[in-house]
Amino acid sequence: MTAVVTSVQPDAPSDAVMELVGVRKTYPGPVEVLHGIDLTIGRGELLSIVGPSGSGKSTMLHLMGTLDLPTTGSVLIDGVDVATLSDRQLSSFRARTLGFVFQQFYLIDGVSAVDNVANGLLYSGVALGKRRSAAVAALKRVGLGHRLYSPPAKLSGGERQRVAIARALIARPAIVLADEPTGSLDTQTGQEVLSLLRELNGDGTTVIVITHDPAVAKAMDRQVTIRDGLIVSDVARTLEVAR
Amino acid sequence: MSTAAAVRPARLSLTDTVRVGASGLSARPLRSLLSALGIAIGIAAVTSVLGISASSQAALIAQLDSLGTNLLQVQAGQTFGGSTSSLPLTAEPMISRIAPVQVESSVATVSANAYRTHYIPSGETNGIQVKAAKTNLLQTLAGSMSEGSFLTSATENYPVVVLGDVAAQRLGFDHWIPNSLVDIGGQEYVVAGIMSPMPLAPDIDRSALMGYPQATKAFGMSSAPTTVYVRTSPDQVDAVGGVLPATVNPPNPNEVTVSQPSDALSARIAANDAFNSLFLGLGAVALLVGGVGIANVMVISVLERRSEIGLRRALGATKGNVRNQFLAESLLLAGAGGVAGVALGIIITLIYATTRNVQLVVPVSAVAGGIAISLLLGGIAGLYPAIRAARLSPTDALRSV
Ligand SMILES: Nc1ncnc2c1ncn2[C@@H]1O[C@H](COP(=O)(O)OP(=O)(O)O)[C@@H](O)[C@H]1O
Numbered sequence: 001m002t003a004v005v006t007s008v009q010p011d012a013p014s015d016a017v018m019e020l021v022g023v024r025k026t027y028p029g030p031v032e033v034l035h036g037i038d039l040t041i042g043r044g045e046l047l048s049i050v051g052p053s054g055s056g057k058s059t060m061l062h063l064m065g066t067l068d069l070p071t072t073g074s075v076l077i078d079g080v081d082v083a084t085l086s087d088r089q090l091s092s093f094r095a096r097t098l099g100f101v102f103q104q105f106y107l108i109d110g111v112s113a114v115d116n117v118a119n120g121l122l123y124s125g126v127a128l129g130k131r132r133s134a135a136v137a138a139l140k141r142v143g144l145g146h147r148l149y150s151p152p153a154k155l156s157g158g159e160r161q162r163v164a165i166a167r168a169l170i171a172r173p174a175i176v177l178a179d180e181p182t183g184s185l186d187t188q189t190g191q192e193v194l195s196l197l198r199e200l201n202g203d204g205t206t207v208i209v210i211t212h213d214p215a216v217a218k219a220m221d222r223q224v225t226i227r228d229g230l231i232v233s234d235v236a237r238t239l240e241v242a243r
Numbered sequence: 244m245s246t247a248a249a250v251r252p253a254r255l256s257l258t259d260t261v262r263v264g265a266s267g268l269s270a271r272p273l274r275s276l277l278s279a280l281g282i283a284i285g286i287a288a289v290t291s292v293l294g295i296s297a298s299s300q301a302a303l304i305a306q307l308d309s310l311g312t313n314l315l316q317v318q319a320g321q322t323f324g325g326s327t328s329s330l331p332l333t334a335e336p337m338i339s340r341i342a343p344v345q346v347e348s349s350v351a352t353v354s355a356n357a358y359r360t361h362y363i364p365s366g367e368t369n370g371i372q373v374k375a376a377k378t379n380l381l382q383t384l385a386g387s388m389s390e391g392s393f394l395t396s397a398t399e400n401y402p403v404v405v406l407g408d409v410a411a412q413r414l415g416f417d418h419w420i421p422n423s424l425v426d427i428g429g430q431e432y433v434v435a436g437i438m439s440p441m442p443l444a445p446d447i448d449r450s451a452l453m454g455y456p457q458a459t460k461a462f463g464m465s466s467a468p469t470t471v472y473v474r475t476s477p478d479q480v481d482a483v484g485g486v487l488p489a490t491v492n493p494p495n496p497n498e499v500t501v502s503q504p505s506d507a508l509s510a511r512i513a514a515n516d517a518f519n520s521l522f523l524g525l526g527a528v529a530l531l532v533g534g535v536g537i538a539n540v541m542v543i544s545v546l547e548r549r550s551e552i553g554l555r556r557a558l559g560a561t562k563g564n565v566r567n568q569f570l571a572e573s574l575l576l577a578g579a580g581g582v583a584g585v586a587l588g589i590i591i592t593l594i595y596a597t598t599r600n601v602q603l604v605v606p607v608s609a610v611a612g613g614i615a616i617s618l619l620l621g622g623i624a625g626l627y628p629a630i631r632a633a634r635l636s637p638t639d640a641l642r643s644v
């Protein structure tokens with residue numbers, strides 16, 4: 001296995017799933033956190049956005065996840081400018097097109113793993129029976145077939161994050177956004193979570209991992225480095241795998 | 244997935260909304276229980292007050308129905324001297340001639356006292372009145388005998404008395420003993436029986452009744468009645484009441500007092516209402532406190548569950564979905580409190596009805612109203628927290644850990 005590293009911006013893929021054009025974000029204060037981000041992400045990419053704490057990574061994830069809108073510039077998903085969509089349309093977009101994985105997992109207490117995962121289909125209008133069976137399948141896929149009915153409190157950190165990944169992938173989203181998915185895990189379990197995300201990418205899902213950890217970033221096919229709200233490098237690693 | 248399909252919003256079904264709300268409550272069972280308690284207590288108070296009042300009123304109304312509201316009582320008004328006078332001798336024949344009058348009967352006061360034996364000092368009358376009565380008095384008053392028999396056309400001619408319920412007790416008759424005697428005006432009278440209480444004629448309860456012929460014989464009493472009881476056809480009560488004074492005493496109709504004894508019972512039903520308003524007021528206060536409690540719990544819940552709200556928004560919940568989730572929680576809390584309160588109220592009413600030996604009556608309006616009021620309270624209490632939850636921006640919700 002040889003890695004050919006190019007340090008130039010890769011050719012913009014013809015099939016862009018996500019585009020950030022001149023994106024700036026100002027928080028009340030006012031503080032400008034992102035100072036003009038241009039980024040194009042192709043369908044099926046496995047990408048990391050890496051940078052030190054406070055550099056604006058989570059802000060970027062929120063914008064890419066349509067959880068917030070840029071102050072200026074635009075975010076396009078599948079060619080659609082998200083600023084043109086209503087709250088209901090954005091919500092629907094998130095329900096069907098986007099999957100999220102967070103450092104804190106955000107599992108709902110007192111609700112079994114299956115029902116937590118099934119919540120990933122709740123807002124797409126899928127009936128309960130189908131949600132549950134899809135959740136069982138998703139949990140089996142992340143290796144938690146034996147933990148279906150455990151409440152989050154009874155799960156280890158790695159298991160919780162796998163439940164969260166199952167929840168993110170259950171709706172078969174085009175894009176999965178993960179914000180520090182290994183941030184609360186030890187290296188070993190972190191590795192397992194990353195290989196799950198890599199597997200997910202193998203199925204054609206675009207996976208965007210945000211991390212402050214260069215080691216995690218290096219495990220991804222493309223690394224976008226951000227510092228103080230600006231992209232400072234964008235490196236693609238092409239893998240030549242002998243099959 | 245095509246973009247067009249992705250932006251077409253899916254609706255969250257009502258059952259899913261309820262399910263999401265319920266899961267929020269079942270995750271915090273103790274808190275949910277306590278916050279529903281206020282509403283439950285308020286609704287239980289209201290339901291049981293209405294139920295108890297309806298049950299006791301039903302009993303009173305049933306009593307009123309069996310006694311009839313078509314009884315009129317005619318008495319001579321007070322004279323200037325303050326003493327009660329007798330009605331004219333012609334009063335009864337004249338009254339019987341009024342067409343809607345079904346039956347009439349009378350009593351006349353006998354100026355004598357009744358004692359258990361003649362050894363009792365004459366001052367101790369125990370408030371027992373001695374009266375002459377027509378043999379159809381019991382029937383006219385819709386009364387009944389507790390023991391023994393009433394005066395008959397035979398016994399009215401002899402020293403025989405029938406005792407009212409209170410009079411019997413005061414004379415020391417816990418039970419009627421055949422051939423027992425009382426002393427009236429120094430003569431022994433055989434007690435023929437004891438009457439059951441007569442709610443329409445409480446003064447009969449305190450009387451010893453003998454026949455008119457015997458009263459005339461023993462006390463030289465004229466047969467002019469002091470009180471005439473009149474049963475009319477039920478729809479003519481007012482009309483008959485209007486003509487009675489002039490019929491009874493044509494020259495001085497204003498010396499005749501006509502009353503409707505059932506008014507006293509009706510007044511008791513009304514008095515019940517006044518008493519109820521007090522308890523209903525207390526119930527309303529409990530409900531208000533319960534509603535404020537739910538609002539309080541919902542506000543705290545929204546603050547605590549910011550990250551859940553953020554997560555749900557990330558999973559695709561619309562603002563409306565989030566609002567409805569918290570509204571559903573609040574409605575479920577209050578609704579469960581309402582249902583529990585209604586159940587508790589019915590149990591309390593049932594205990595009352597069983598101990599008082601009256602029929603259980605729970606007004607449908609109390610049940611439906613109780614649940615409707617709790618849902619209304621839940622809606623009001625939950626609205627503000629739900630709107631706050633919906634307005635929360637997803638990023639703010641996710642950042643607060
Ligand atoms: N809602 C907000 N209001 C004001 N400042 C914010 C807000 N959210 C984030 N920031 C600031 O923006 C900067 C970038 O934050 P963030 O995107 O979370 O960075 P990262 O995820 O790379 O650590 C930080 O300095 C943070 O304090």
Ligand SMILES: [Mg+2]
Nearest residue numbers: 057058059179
């Ligand atoms: Mg961050």
